[in-house]
Amino acid sequence: MSLHTLNKAPSGSSATQDCLNALQAGDALLLIEDGVYGALDAYSALFQHAESLAVDCYVLSADTDARGLTTLNPLFKPASYSTFVELSCQHHPVVSWA
Amino acid sequence: MSQIKKSFLLINRQAPYGSSAARDALDVALTASVFEQDISLLFLADGVFQLLQDQQPQGIGQKNLAANLSALPMYDIDQIFVSASALQQRGLKKEQLSLPAELLDDQQIATLISRHDQVMSF
Numbered sequence: 001m002s003l004h005t006l007n008k009a010p011s012g013s014s015a016t017q018d019c020l021n022a023l024q025a026g027d028a029l030l031l032i033e034d035g036v037y038g039a040l041d042a043y044s045a046l047f048q049h050a051e052s053l054a055v056d057c058y059v060l061s062a063d064t065d066a067r068g069l070t071t072l073n074p075l076f077k078p079a080s081y082s083t084f085v086e087l088s089c090q091h092h093p094v095v096s097w098a
Numbered sequence: 099m100s101q102i103k104k105s106f107l108l109i110n111r112q113a114p115y116g117s118s119a120a121r122d123a124l125d126v127a128l129t130a131s132v133f134e135q136d137i138s139l140l141f142l143a144d145g146v147f148q149l150l151q152d153q154q155p156q157g158i159g160q161k162n163l164a165a166n167l168s169a170l171p172m173y174d175i176d177q178i179f180v181s182a183s184a185l186q187q188r189g190l191k192k193e194q195l196s197l198p199a200e201l202l203d204d205q206q207i208a209t210l211i212s213r214h215d216q217v218m219s220f
Binding site for chain 2: 007008009011012033034037040041042061062063065066067068069070
């Protein structure tokens with residue numbers, strides 16, 4: 001199963017939609033860098049597809065802290081850098097959406 | 099110091115930290131203020147994220163942009179405008195911003211742009 005990392009904000013490019021279209025049940029999704037803005041409640045409708053596929057969704061805490069994001073969509077579990085490493089080891093391939 | 103004074107509008111359209119755009123705009127603002135130019139800032143689209151409070155970028159090895167932005171009034175840069183629709187689309191409220199900013203609708207933004215001599219977008 002794949003790990004998808006997404007580093008663009010939802011409004012910034014087509015990366016978010018392209019990533020969502022490519023998700024399969026059992027995959028994991030990790031929002032990093034500007035991708036973490038996707039975890040704001042305002043974008044929750046975008047990620048309903050991921051939720052319906054039971055995709056494990058994570059958001060990198062260092063990047064949410066950096067940007068002052070506090071109240072996030074509960075679909076996304078906070079992830080540390082070591083979680084990022086674990087996820088990368090557990091999944092194949094790792095797909096970077098940018 | 100030069101006698102020529104123009105009005106500058108710096109448009110910030112990108113989120114902080116993902117690229118150097120936000121810091122570049124800040125550098126231009128501070129440089130222009132040294133030359134006693136008339137500077138306004140407008141935050142559009144993902145640029146509104148630059149103004150969020152409680153940014154803690156130490157964990158990603160960067161400097162706090164919001165802290166620098168909040169120093170702008172000390173450089174007499176206090177004309178700060180924010181797109182009301184960009185805030186709303188992102189579920190943000192004026193109270194969450196780190197600077198006292200004036201909210202503008204799209205028509206007011208068009209007017210703001212048209213009354214400046216130089217407009218730069220980042």
